[in-house]
Amino acid sequence: SPGFRFDIQIEADLLEEVVRVYGYNNIPRTKPSYHSIIQPRPEAKNSLLELKKCLVDRGYFEAISYSFVDPKWQKILDPGAQTIALANPLSSEMSVMRTTMWAGLLNALKHNVNRQQTRVRLFETGLCFRPESEKSGVDAIAQDPMFAGVICGDIHQEQWAEKSRKVDFYDMKADLEALLSFADVESYFEAAEHPALHPGQSACIIQNSKVVGWIGALHPEVQKILGIDQQVFVFEVKQRAIVNNRIPAFAPLSRFPEVRRDLAILVDEKVPAAEIMAVINASSSDLVKETQLFDIYQGKGVEEGVKSVAFGLILQEFSRTLTDSEVDTEIENIVSTLNQQFAATLRE
Structure with a gap:
């Protein structure tokens, strides 16, 4: 390039000068092509x-x-x-x-x-x-x-x-x-x-x-x-x-009524309620659909160093109505397991 054209230093500068001399309006117009690609977003991933x-x-x-x-x-x-x-x-x-x-x-x-x-x-x-x-x-x-x-x-x-x-x-x-x-x-x-x-x-x-x-x-x-x-x-x-989540899945609903039994037990105050609930869930049969902790009490009527922990158990059978004997047997098995694991007793 001429010495007085100090603005032309690289190849792109020279090409720009050629286009300017040729005329911008003389360059044929073409529409840019664009192909959009939608990236997959797995349902099992949390953003x-x-x-x-x-x-x-x-x-x-x-x-x-x-x-x-x-x-x-x-x-x-x-x-x-x-x-x-x-x-x-x-x-x-x-x-x-x-x-x-x-x-x-x-x-x-x-x-x-x-x-x-x-x-x-x-x-x-x-x-x-x-x-x-x-x-x-x-x-x-x-x-x-x-x-x-x-x-x-x-x-x-x-x-x-x-x-x-x-x-x-x-x-x-x-x-x-x-x-x-x-x-x-x-x-x-x-x-x-x-x-x-x-x-x-x-x-x-x-x-x-x-x-x-x-x-x-x-x-x-x-x-x-x-x-x-x-x-x-x-x-x-x-x-x-926390990056992976649970994908919701449909489960059929039972046409038969559910039964709730409240279970209040006395255990050592050092036993975590989460451990008690884990034992209940592990020892119970398929009849127990849900376990809810609804009360922890220490005070009048409960010995020192002991606490009362109360759970609500929801029982239900998919094909029939549960009988009282079936519910009682399930509760007795759970209480027996809690007694073996934590020396727990039923609160009167």
Whole structure:
């Protein structure tokens, strides 16, 4: 190109000049072709957007934080985990890769509380990073997709209709159960200790005998170190635990009436109600269609160290009406099994 045409430097510049000289209107017009392809969406898969909407509908806001966290926060929240240090960090407070989502979420919660936000509900999705010594290079970093949340403050926004109260463990558990309801397998909560959680208000989430997450109140010492002056509840669960869902299937309805029998038993106060229900479901026959826990009582009329646990059992036969003797036999078998497993007795 001529020396005075300093604007022509690459092939595309030269082609553009040729087209300009030839005339844009002289170029024949052709309609672009487009073939739309609809990507398949398996019904058995939950989209991340659907899972996020579940918590948004319950009053949460999505937070997005850095994958790099303060090593001090990291050590406090997950002291037993090996971390990956950055070779060239943005700052000393962002020098390690997170192994838990709580670091970023709690930092965001603290930021809001310090600015007079009395009610905070946040969740975040993202990756957590752990080293794998048996591999090398990029493959030596395990990346786990996680789903986490934090709450503190009042249960409801300020209003006149209901009396205000602070959130508790069971409020967060209800939110997490709503999220776990998308999973294709049953999830169980088992009391367990975590270094960052309150010893009496923490539990692990179990699916197929494997721990897939944690829930609980933040440990008071952790709150003090992090400078948070409100009681905070947190949860964290692996995304793979909720990515698959149950496909609804039709089951024919029985034309015959169902029978309900209430069963109140006395057991040691340390026996979890979930274990009792699991034994009932395992020992009962196909006649028992549903088991409902509706009462746990300790107090007057019940010995110290013992609790009363009451279940409602729904029995039904598809082809005929159940007789009283059949129902009584089923209940006796269940009570006998509970007596063998937990030394449980019927409450008079």
